[in-house]
Amino acid sequence: MAWSPETGSLDFRTLHDAYRAGTLTPSAVIDAVYDRIAVRGPDPAWTTLIPREEALARAAALEASGEGPDALPLFGLPCGIKDNFDIAGYPTSEACRANERIAETTDPTVARLVAAGAIVVGKNNMDQFGMGLVGVRTDYGIPSCVFDPAYISGGSTSGGGVVVAAGLVSFALGGDAAGSGRVPAALNAIVGHKPTNGLIPFGISKAGMGASHTVLTLTVEDNVAALNTLVRHDPDDPLSLPEAEGFTLTVPPAPERFRFAVPSRESRLFAGDAAAEALFDAAIARLEAMGGTAVPFDYAPLHAAARMLYEDAFIARRYANLEETFRRCGDRFHPASREILASGARYSGADVFIAQYRLAGYRKYAMRIFEDADVMVTPTTPTTFTIAALEEKNIGRNAIMGSYTNFVNLMEFCALSVPNGFRPDGLAQGLMLIGPSFADNRLLGLGAAYHRALGLPMGATGHPLPVPAG
Template sequence: MTVWITRVAPTEPRPGPLHGLTMAIKDNIDLYGVPTTAGDPRNTMPAATSAFVVDRLIEAGAVPLGKTNLDQYATGLVGTRSPYGAPHSVFSDLHISGGSSAGSAVAVASGEVDFALGTDTAGSGRVPAAFNGIVGIKPSKGLVSTTGVVPACRSLDCVTVFARTVDTARRAFEVMAAYDPADPYSRQLPQAAHKQGPQRIGVPDKPLGLDPLHEQAWSEALDQAAKLGDVVPVDITALLETADLLYSGPWLAERWLAFGDKLDDDPAVDPTVRAIVRKGAALTASETFAGFDRLAALKRRSEPLWNEIDALLLPVTETHPTLAEVAADPIGVNSRLGRFTNMVNLLDLCAIAFPGPARTDGLPFGVQLLAPAGHDHQIIDLAAVWCGEQPTTPPPADGVLLAVAGAHLTGQPLNNDLVLRGATLAFEARTASDYRMFVVPGPLPRPGLTRTTPPVVGLGIEVEVWRLPTEELGGFLSTIAPPLAIGPIELADGTEVLGFVCTADAVDPSQEITASGSWRNYLGTGSGT
């Protein structure tokens, strides 16, 4: 069973929240100095840099041990479409591991690493978790950067994390989630507030057609869900219809755009991958827009669901195929495995897969929780309680609101000064219209805000407003270097919060950047780097 494509010698871990944890990296994600094969042995060029997310994890103390096997070009949910071999489930050498993040899941489940990176376009961060009895977090789209990731469907791809516990997966996820200006699909996505009281857990209101052993485990899972919250039967027809769209229309053409030039008749190319993706070359523009229209209609139909529930509980798959079954019907079996997973990224949902009740034959049975984008922490906490672990502590409601406009923004160099003090992003806003922004001197580029006198009407400056525990304010103030200070800032809606201000006599008029409207816009010009 080939789990690894490339092994690397461990390095001395850096200090940080993941100090000493070992990780595996799916081989469609760059690691400096190692080829990124994407499951194609013809790709032999060592990566010139590590992926954005890999750099963040290494900086946080994680230690990479190598690159793992996958369905070629991340196209598959079976884990068998690789010239490097087909990993099997750690529970059975007759049953598939699930794909496309096959090697990453098996490396975690077998105990070779503490956590592993995968990707999930159609379910590849959840199906392998289900088939190996581990946890898989599929973040909201854009929450984790895909810079340095070989694309499958670039508009849908998500970097995921596998671990044996929810806590370990969450620790890695919290480091991974960061805004990346270099990734056009990266987005700033504040997390929804922690919900107090019982959760409303949606479950399908009709039978799902699971195989008998899965059905029995699912029945037990429903009983367990009733112990954790209020179970609400819901209609998931629109979600299942959305799942059928993924391997048709725009998204199959997007795969062709991403790597169609690699799909020649070379024996290194998996024939099933070639057969699936080549269909994307023939799709017309009108068929593409028809697909977008159909998705928009299904999104609208599915929206009322989230007024009824806080999270949706589903099986990850309807069965657990054998290697022989996949060999006999590689496309048909794969299609059935995506029935409960394909729709998640299309509908802009987040998800977490985790072990449900085991099947009576000893194979694992995986369940998943889905919720709208930005509810990642909510479903991670619910999964933790299900698995007998502690959820995170909700942020204090009485913390200090602090507006940041520069180096403390999400993804910027000093953001950890807030995060490590327990601060949480409350909301995004603009200042009142009469603030101006300047680049101020210091050890790294940073902006200073001043208020004009007399007022000059503008659009205001983009800020993030963070909630900082009151007891942490004094320590945080000690980190602020002149000419910046903390003082009152008025937001566009008239609300007054604390924030970074700069005295008017300490700014250089030639360094005014108000016209940029935000620090990120200014950095995007190439200045201030």
């Protein structure tokens, strides 16, 4: 079947197969993408769009280069960039108008994607300064879930989740300091992987130190292909790991037998969402049918650890990273952003050490779980909320959304969110696979197999998962 400019899939496999066959060109794809964006009309998923003619010039240059998907892993793939990464000549705002400036240079992370063949279409909306999992803390309009405009898209990589799931780009670059690359993936039925901290250098922004760069994609295989262009050791980055040199993300076959740790029924958190809990029960049954053995554990200690990210002295790290910006224009932050960041100034050095000691105990608890299980499996989020509900009670409901994601970042684990089906009202939920540092490939192999076993379309595109290569 011929690729349709209006509805054709933008997954990596579909586009690259068509490029190799000569039935499609990057220029045709970029024209189609901009037409789709125009049809959607004003869209708060974007803070800035690259002019069509500039993106088309980039596509034409790729076509004239004589290269292709075999030489450039992201050849001709349209992408969105979270608006806390700089692109020279374009605004960077981090979703705060008072902080907006024109970037003089391009972030090295973005430059590596472009060098691998990607075509940047625009910059995506986000929760201000990456502080939020709901997507409503922004001065640029609120992106909404692709399945229901009354509901949140998730954050902080809110716009990125929308544009991938809506079939406007092949992937979106984001970050993950609390679940920012996993929550939007879950709520929009796509894939988000938080790699092991230190695999990808940070570049020039320190606002998210303590986070990981992520990408949002339609498939696990696409996620791996995009992230592998970024994995490397940077000796000038104090948080970059030497082990990143030569490390390759892969999608190995799922094991025939495996053990997966799941929160016990008594310690589960669903905020009263019975439909979300039923989806998680179905996920456990599906994993068991795939050869897994469920190993229940008490989730309460890990939930206590998750709460420490924003409700304890660890928020002082965010304050330290953003102190200059907060002093300059904090009075013009979103009220929730301002309140949370201001709380980081009140902790002492002693408070930070006490919090670190407590976290070390929780991490020991988590590592003991991995002694008896190959992977930990939780919901990505307990539930979802309407945009109106977040306007009513922002900080408290945002905290609920991080119940399962936040501890992963504090413990510097890796985690993958894959789709886990839909509630009866048509809203998506995600399944999260968690492992210790450098267990990425274990998660990716099992997550890809689970995604395929689920058998649902990719995001809101209506397209099934492509047949795996080989």
